[in-house]
Amino acid sequence: MAMVEVRDVRKVYDGGFEALGGVTLDIDEGEILALLGPNGAGKTTLISAICGITTLTGGTIRVGGHDIVEGFRAARNLIGLVPQEITLEPFEKVINTVRFSRGLFGKPRNEALIEDILRKLSLWDKKDSPIRALSGGMKRRVLIAKALSHEPRVLFLDEPTAGVDVELRRDMWAVVEGLKRDGVTIILTTHYIEEAEAIADRIGVINKGEILLVEEKTSLMTRMGQKELRVELVHPLDAVPPALDGFDLKVEQAGRVLSYAYDAAAERTGIGRLMAALAEAGLSVRDVQTVQNSLEDIFVGLVAAQDADQETAA
Amino acid sequence: MNCLAILAIYRFEMSRFFRTLLQSFISPVISTSLYFVVFGAAIGSRINEVEGVSYGAFIVPGLIMLSVMTQSISNASFGIYFPKFIGTVYELLSAPVTFFEIVLGYVGAAATKALFIGVVILGTAALFVDLSIQHPLAMVAFLLLTCLSFALLGFIIGIWAKSFEQLQLVPLLIVTPLVFLGGSFYSVSMLPPVWQTITLFNPVLYLISGFRWAFFGMADVPVGLSLLAIGVFTALCMGVIWWIFRTGWRIRS
Ligand SMILES: Nc1ncnc2c1ncn2[C@@H]1O[C@H](COP(=O)(O)OP(=O)(O)OP(=O)(O)O)[C@@H](O)[C@H]1O
Ligand SMILES: [Mg+2]
Numbered sequence: 221m222a223m224v225e226v227r228d229v230r231k232v233y234d235g236g237f238e239a240l241g242g243v244t245l246d247i248d249e250g251e252i253l254a255l256l257g258p259n260g261a262g263k264t265t266l267i268s269a270i271c272g273i274t275t276l277t278g279g280t281i282r283v284g285g286h287d288i289v290e291g292f293r294a295a296r297n298l299i300g301l302v303p304q305e306i307t308l309e310p311f312e313k314v315i316n317t318v319r320f321s322r323g324l325f326g327k328p329r330n331e332a333l334i335e336d337i338l339r340k341l342s343l344w345d346k347k348d349s350p351i352r353a354l355s356g357g358m359k360r361r362v363l364i365a366k367a368l369s370h371e372p373r374v375l376f377l378d379e380p381t382a383g384v385d386v387e388l389r390r391d392m393w394a395v396v397e398g399l400k401r402d403g404v405t406i407i408l409t410t411h412y413i414e415e416a417e418a419i420a421d422r423i424g425v426i427n428k429g430e431i432l433l434v435e436e437k438t439s440l441m442t443r444m445g446q447k448e449l450r451v452e453l454v455h456p457l458d459a460v461p462p463a464l465d466g467f468d469l470k471v472e473q474a475g476r477v478l479s480y481a482y483d484a485a486a487e488r489t490g491i492g493r494l495m496a497a498l499a500e501a502g503l504s505v506r507d508v509q510t511v512q513n514s515l516e517d518i519f520v521g522l523v524a525a526q527d528a529d530q531e532t533a534a
Numbered sequence: 535m536n537c538l539a540i541l542a543i544y545r546f547e548m549s550r551f552f553r554t555l556l557q558s559f560i561s562p563v564i565s566t567s568l569y570f571v572v573f574g575a576a577i578g579s580r581i582n583e584v585e586g587v588s589y590g591a592f593i594v595p596g597l598i599m600l601s602v603m604t605q606s607i608s609n610a611s612f613g614i615y616f617p618k619f620i621g622t623v624y625e626l627l628s629a630p631v632t633f634f635e636i637v638l639g640y641v642g643a644a645a646t647k648a649l650f651i652g653v654v655i656l657g658t659a660a661l662f663v664d665l666s667i668q669h670p671l672a673m674v675a676f677l678l679l680t681c682l683s684f685a686l687l688g689f690i691i692g693i694w695a696k697s698f699e700q701l702q703l704v705p706l707l708i709v710t711p712l713v714f715l716g717g718s719f720y721s722v723s724m725l726p727p728v729w730q731t732i733t734l735f736n737p738v739l740y741l742i743s744g745f746r747w748a749f750f751g752m753a754d755v756p757v758g759l760s761l762l763a764i765g766v767f768t769a770l771c772m773g774v775i776w777w778i779f780r781t782g783w784r785i786r787s
Contacts, residue, residue, distance in 0.1 A: 234787065271628040274787050293536070296630040307621030316549060323542025324629045366625070 221285060222246035223374055223405045224270060229279035231265050231429075239265040241429040242279070247374075252396070252406045253434075254416035256519050257426035263409040264304055266426070267376045271301045283374060297325065300372030304379045304409075306359045310352035314343060314362055317351065318369050325370035337365050340395055342388070357384045364392070368399075375399060377408040381415060393419055413516040417441075423515065427523045428530070441515060447484040449491060451498065452477050452507040463501045467494055484512070539631045543639025544646075547613050551647050562601055562651045566658040569597055573719060584721050587750050590663040595746040596718025597659065602652040602677065603684045603713055603738070607705050610644035610688030615695050618785065627786060633779035641689055645681035652677055665749070672757075673748035679764050680741055686771035693784050712738040722754040737763055 224247035231240040239262045247253050255263050268274040270281055272288055272295075281288045286295040309317060318334055338344045341361040346354060351362065360383065367375060377396075381389050396406060396419065410416055416423055417437065424434040433440070456475035467490065470479045482489045498505060551558060573593055584592045617623040626636055659665060667673050695701040716738030722730050733739055734755070744760025747753035753760070777783070 273624050273627045275782060293630040296628060299628065301624070301628050303621075303624050305621055307624060309617075309620065309622055311553065312546070312549070316546070320542050320546045321625065323545070324539045324625060324631065326536040326538045326630060328538065 223249040223284060224407070225280075225282040226266070226270065227280045227282075229266070229269055229281060230277045231262075231269055231274065232277045239429050240269065243426075243429070243431055245424065245431055245434060247405060247407060249373075249405050250400065250403045251421045252400060252408070252419055253422045253424055254420035254437075255407065255409045255424045255426055256411075256413065256416055257409070258523060261426045262429040263426055264378055265429075267301070267378055267407070267409070271299055271376065272296060273301075297370075298373040300367035300370065300375045302360075302363045302367045302375070302377045302380055304382075306356065306363065308351045308359055308362060311350055313348050313350055314338070314354070314365075315347040317362065318365050321366040322369040327370045333371070334365075334369060337368050340391075340398075341365050342391060357388055360384055361388070361392075364395070368395075372404065374405045374407070377406065379409055379411065381410060381412060389415075413514070413519055417515045425519060425522050427526050430526075432522050432526055437515075440518065441512070442485050446513045446517075447482055447489075448511045448513075449480040449482060449494070450477055450509045450511060451480070451494075451505055452509070454504040454506045457503070461501045461503070464494075464497055467497070536631050536635050539629065540635050540639045540642070543626075543636065544643050547640060547643030548646065551643070551650075558647070558651065559654060562654045563658050565601075566597060566655045567662075569593070570659070570662045577719075584724070585750075585752050587752070588663060591665055592721075592746075592750075593719050594656070594659045594663065594665060595749050596713075596716075596742050598652050598655050598677070599680065599738075599742050599745055600710075600713045600718055601655055602648045602680055603709060603741075604705055605651050606644055606648040606681050606684035607688035607691065607709060609647045610641055610685040611692035611695065611701055611705075612688075613640045613644055614689055614692035615698075615701055618692075619698075623785065633775075637686075637689060637775055641682065641685040644685040644688060645678075648681045648685065649677065652681070667749050668751045669748040673745070676741070676745045676748055676760075676764070679768065680745070683764060683768040683771055686768065686775060690771060690774050690778070693778055696784075709738075712736055713742075716742050717754055718742055737767060740764065 224245070226243055226245040226247075229240055229243045230238070232238045243262075243266060245266075255266070257263050265274065269276055270283065270288065272292060276289075283295040284298045286292075286298075288295045312320075315334065315338070318338065319329070322330070322334065335344065338347055341364060343358065343361055343365060346358060351359065354362065360380065364377075364380065380392060384392065396408075399406060408416075408420075420437050422434060423437050423440055425432045450472075453476055457471060457478075458475060460469050460471060460478070464478075467480055471477070472479055480490075480494055482491065570590060573589075577589065581589045583589065617626065656665075691701065691704050695703075715733065716736045717733065722733050722739065722743075725733065740755055740760045740763035743754040744757055744764070747757050747760070778785070
């Protein structure tokens with residue numbers, strides 16, 4: 221059974237705008253799922269729907285097997301949410317807002333746990349500061365501390381690293397790793413694709429309220445990853461010799477490099493034949509390098525393809 | 535019932551109150567004293583007694599009611615409006631709490647603060663005039679019920695309001711006039727007959743009258759009617775809140 225089951229979820233906002241158009245998604249226990257999508261894709265709306273902040277226009281959602289409407293108490297007990305916007309009571313002390321969150325989720329006081337969370341997020345020395353005296357990055361960590369205060373089993377991080385400096389980002393990922401070790405399911409959205417590439421187990425791509433793809437990160441990258449073989453020559457060429465015409469090579473760097481695009485997952489990549497043909501044509505090779513497409517290229521390609529599809533359909 | 539959550543909301547709301555405790559304490563003391571100077575001394579020198587009670591003492595229940603009502607409303611409305619305004623309401627909406635528990639937390643805290651201020655005013659008044667309370671139990675009951683029902687009203691206003699102006703609007707345009715015209719500072723029998731009849735349509739009159747009865751044993755309207763009025767009013771507020779809960783009106787998009 222999936223930890224989070226989203227079935228045909230639709231969301232039409234009051235103005236009539238359809239932000240989610242029938243989303244179905246399973247999130248397994250203990251995995252890290254990164255949701256990617258351009259601004260306005262519906263990431264926050266999807267998270268809000270799962271957490272109960274926004275009502276569903278259609279479809280059902282279960283968290284830990286509990287329907288989020290009928291079993292809202294049991295479902296929400298499992299969920300921690302770090303919202304995209306920084307929303308905190310400005311005059312309250314850091315530690316009090318964190319205590320409040322724990323209490324609100326019906327958990328008895330546990331000062332040791334709260335101290336541990338604040339220390340991990342480097343907030344302990346700020347515990348008695350009023351929120352308004354914190355920097356933006358610190359406030360974001362307070363939001364994380366609040367979400368962790370009630371020991372959630374499913375954690376939603378809506379752009380947790382926006383406006384957070386490099387060092388803190390690393391701290392944050394250390395916290396996330398720790399949670400993953402404890403078996404917490406983590407769903408995060410981000411616009412930093414390298415980040416998703418670095419920490420996610422699975423990647424989901426959403427655009428215009430539709431999930432375009434959800435796949436294991438590694439298989440996604442091999443399946444969709446176009447690879448490129450770059451052959452550096454000893455003697456520069458003016459043009460591709462006729463003997464190599466069949467390979468669709470590109471000449472780069474003033475004839476010093478030949479580049480060959482191929483599909484890494486294909487049965488026959490053609491690399492062997494290419495190398496043989498190069499030797500036959502009498503070209504001496506100085507170096508060979510392969511370059512893999514980044515997730516970013518994949519992502520941009522997917523979104524652009526959907527946008528183009530819709531334009532032709534319209 | 536998620537009692538820990540109710541307690542958490544209650545505590546959090548009260549901590550705002552404790553941060554400004556001195557202010558919360560001093561302002562009713564000063565305003566009460568001012569009322570005694572202006573109404574008690576200036577008007578009281580012309581009106582010696584109202585139905586056997588010195589004018590200074592006569593206005594005490596009305597004074598308390600005036601503050602308790604406005605405080606209950608403003609505390610509760612601000613309490614729930616503020617999280618909506620700054621966005622922290624997301625946490626309430628995503629927590630394993632029912633709307634009823636949220637209401638209990640906010641309304642409980644708002645009523646507590648109003649009660650505190652009511653007691654401060656009573657204490658201050660006792661320094662100026664001789665006060666005897668004939669029906670202490672009824673007095674406490676009326677006070678508590680008023681705190682509660684007006685905090686419920688305030689909660690509704692806080693949910694309804696879309697701006698700080700709207701938040702002030704109802705207390706300013708409706709509640710304060712009703713309280714002033716509801717016999718806070720005079721007995722209805724002192725008015726011309728036409729106005730006596732009109733005043734009977736003012737719901738606040740029933741509360742003040744009942745409250746005053748608890749102090750002095752005299753009332754503009756029968757006590758039973760006062761109790762009925764406050765009961766109906768509380769039920770009405772609860773009904774509206776129940777409806778808000780069913781529909782998610784102005785809180786859940
Ligand atoms: N309360 C609302 N009322 C009406 N439309 C809304 C509301 N909230 C969001 N939308 C619309 O729904 C769409 C999806 O918004 P959402 O916030 O889910 O996007 P997102 O993927 O989180 O984007 P971002 O990366 O910018 O955070 C947007 O077109 C947005 O304008
Ligand atoms: Mg968003």
